[in-house]
Amino acid sequence: xxxxxxxxxxxxxxxxxxxxxxxxxxxxxxxxxxxxxxxxxxxxxxxxxxxxxxxxxxxxxxxxxxxxxxxxxxxxxxxxxxxxxxxxxxxxxxxxxxxxxxxxxxxxxxxxxxxxxxxxxxxxxxxxxxxxxxxxxxxxxxxxxxxxxxxxxxxxxxxxxxxxxxxxxxxxxxxxxxxxxxxxxxxxxxxxxxxxxxxxxxxxxxxxxxxxxxxxxxxxxxxxxxxxxxxxxxxxxxxxxxxxxxxxxxxxxxxxxxxxxxxxxxxxxxxxxxxxxxxxxxxxxxxxxxxxxxxxxxxxxxxxxxxxxx
Amino acid sequence: xxxxxxxxxxxxxxxxxxxxxxxxxxxxxxxxxxxxxxxxxxxxxxxxxxxxxxxxxxxxxxxxxxxxxxxxxxxxxxxxxxxxxxxxxxxxxxxxxxxxxxxxxxxxxxxxxxxxxxxxxxxxxxxxxxxxxxxxxxxxxxxxxxxxxxxxxxxxxxxxxxxxxxxxxxxxxxxxxxxxxxxxxxxxxxxxxxxxxxxxxxxxxxxxxxxxxxxxxxxxxxxxxxxxxxxxxxxxxxxxxxxxxxxxxxxxxxxxxxxxxxxxxxxxxxxx
Numbered sequence: 001x002x003x004x005x006x007x008x009x010x011x012x013x014x015x016x017x018x019x020x021x022x023x024x025x026x027x028x029x030x031x032x033x034x035x036x037x038x039x040x041x042x043x044x045x046x047x048x049x050x051x052x053x054x055x056x057x058x059x060x061x062x063x064x065x066x067x068x069x070x071x072x073x074x075x076x077x078x079x080x081x082x083x084x085x086x087x088x089x090x091x092x093x094x095x096x097x098x099x100x101x102x103x104x105x106x107x108x109x110x111x112x113x114x115x116x117x118x119x120x121x122x123x124x125x126x127x128x129x130x131x132x133x134x135x136x137x138x139x140x141x142x143x144x145x146x147x148x149x150x151x152x153x154x155x156x157x158x159x160x161x162x163x164x165x166x167x168x169x170x171x172x173x174x175x176x177x178x179x180x181x182x183x184x185x186x187x188x189x190x191x192x193x194x195x196x197x198x199x200x201x202x203x204x205x206x207x208x209x210x211x212x213x214x215x216x217x218x219x220x221x222x223x224x225x226x227x228x229x230x231x232x233x234x235x236x237x238x239x240x241x242x243x244x245x246x247x248x249x250x251x252x253x254x255x256x257x258x259x260x261x262x263x264x265x266x267x268x269x270x271x272x273x274x275x276x277x278x279x280x281x282x283x284x285x286x287x288x289x290x291x292x293x294x295x296x297x298x299x300x301x302x303x304x305x306x307x308x309x310x
Numbered sequence: 311x312x313x314x315x316x317x318x319x320x321x322x323x324x325x326x327x328x329x330x331x332x333x334x335x336x337x338x339x340x341x342x343x344x345x346x347x348x349x350x351x352x353x354x355x356x357x358x359x360x361x362x363x364x365x366x367x368x369x370x371x372x373x374x375x376x377x378x379x380x381x382x383x384x385x386x387x388x389x390x391x392x393x394x395x396x397x398x399x400x401x402x403x404x405x406x407x408x409x410x411x412x413x414x415x416x417x418x419x420x421x422x423x424x425x426x427x428x429x430x431x432x433x434x435x436x437x438x439x440x441x442x443x444x445x446x447x448x449x450x451x452x453x454x455x456x457x458x459x460x461x462x463x464x465x466x467x468x469x470x471x472x473x474x475x476x477x478x479x480x481x482x483x484x485x486x487x488x489x490x491x492x493x494x495x496x497x498x499x500x501x502x503x504x505x506x507x508x509x510x511x512x513x514x515x516x517x518x519x520x521x522x523x524x525x526x527x528x529x530x531x532x533x534x535x536x537x538x539x540x541x542x543x544x545x546x547x548x549x550x551x552x553x554x555x556x557x558x559x560x561x562x563x564x565x566x567x568x569x570x571x572x573x574x575x576x577x578x579x580x581x582x
Contacts, residue, residue: 002400018463039553049445050445052441052476054468054472055468055471055472057465057468057472059430059434059464059465059470060434060437060468060469060471062434062466063431063432063435063438063469064434064435064438064441064472065438066434066435066438067424067434067435067436067440067441067442068438068439068441069438070373070416070423070435070438070439071369071438071443072369073442090431091428091434093428094425094426094427094428095424095425095428095431095435098415098425099415099416099417099424100417100424103512119496130538254489
């Protein structure tokens with residue numbers, strides 16, 4: 001992990017979109033008056049004829065994408081996570097997932113790390129909402145390399161995808177051309193004292209915790225889930241067998257997110273205690289992203305404490 | 311105009327008979343709003359649309375989005391009569407394992423261009439299709455059929471703004487103005503009136519017609535094709551339950567199936 005090189009996954013998304021859009025003319029991009037924040041403006045500048053700003057109207061944004069998908073287009077749709085998964089939930093359900101249409105919803109500004117905007121804009125339920133929709137693939141990438149891979153990959157697969165992206169700049173974890181797979185998590189380290197399951201922004205925090213714990217003589221492994229649905233059952237069972245403690249950490253409500261998805265696997269396949277870290281069923285609040293990670297106890301310090309005292 | 315008016319009226323009547331047959335067989339479904347759009351469906355599918363029932367997903371075809379998806383019996387009757395699938399399939403409406411779901415499912419029914427049912431969503435999808443046609447330099451047209459109660463949904467007006475922004479002259483919206491929704495008259499429940507002025511102010515060319523008059527439907531669809539640089543909205547004044555005396559203008563027939571006696575009377579009236 002390169003602590004000094006920080007890039008927000010939304011930025012990586014914007015850059016990758018330009019790349020896949022250059023290769024595939026069927027890719028169209030739709031936004032709802034947030035293209036400078038979601039970074040779809042990078043694509044818009046190069047391909048204005050394939051970029052559609054639908055204004056502050058997210059329900060129509062999703063429906064329009066659905067209609068375009070029926071005509072063979074590959075729509076990438078962006079707005080803030082709270083407006084995509086929340087505001088337009090029924091449109092995603094009925095116009096995209098039920099007919100299994102090829103729409104890629106790339107939602108930025110997920111989680112409390114939105115920061116200063118506060119609770120109204122801090123989407124903490126999107127993984128939960130999107131995960132219960134049949135046909136939907138749910139992804140959440142952790143760094144620049146993984147996000148760029150994900151955009152390329154989802155442009156090639158058929159069917160709806162929800163990709164959760166972050167506002168906050170975060171460390172580059174992976175070297176260029178690292179191999180990933182949809183539905184397969186990435187294990188970093190092979191410590192047996194504990195496994196820290198993480199996704200998105202909490203992967204970097206987990207890796208920081210891994211370093212700190214190592215200096216204390218505690219060996220943990222970090223498992224990065226780029227995909228939450230379908231969840232990588234195999235790696236969960238493997239880690240449950242190989243490590244003493246299991247912890248999940250996410251910038252999301254502890255109800256319905258990564259921790260829940262892992263619990264579902266453990267319950268039916270390999271019963272074992274899992275400590276779920278996340279936003280404890282409360283709304284977020286204003287503050288700096290780093291302050292909020294600390295306040296809601298999903299930063300490296302909180303992870304170290306849990307590993308030590310679990 | 312390839313088909314004459316009498317033939318289209320007869321086809322509309324046949325659609326009505328098949329609507330009643332379906333809803334009676336299913337003992338559930340929505341006859342009222344299905345009957346009100348039968349004439350529109352007949353003119354669209356048997357005169358207007360450039361479609362091929364042997365190749366339902368032909369990419370150059372005209373598209374129809376039945377945004378008021380609960381009126382699926384009208385769409386299914388029309389598709390069956392047009393030859394998309396066997397007419398005997400209509401007996402299976404809403405039954406387990408049937409392709410004919412309670413609301414239209416594009417992945418199950420040949421000829422259904424968009425899955426609908428949750429009101430207010432179809433116009434956005436139709437916009438997406440019309441935009442795609444322009445991107446691909448294709449000439450196909452897109453028709454979106456909306457209920458007058460349905461346009462109480464805010465998404466309709468989001469989509470109306472977008473249709474104007476993108477100058478979708480290949481889009482024709484048809485509002486089935488039968489004046490009734492489940493809880494009563496639309497002006498009592500939540501009035502969308504004046505519907506024509508609203509669409510006009512959103513940038514549409516608006517045509518007011520009697521939507522149960524085949525000749526007026528034909529003329530309106532012809533005119534819509536001549537409008538350039540903006541979308542057209544046909545406000546079709548219709549009678550809910552049209553053709554079955556005891557169903558006409560009765561909100562209670564929005565979503566109710568006839569019993570045996572009522573069924574016999576309905577068919578008798580329609581076969582006259």
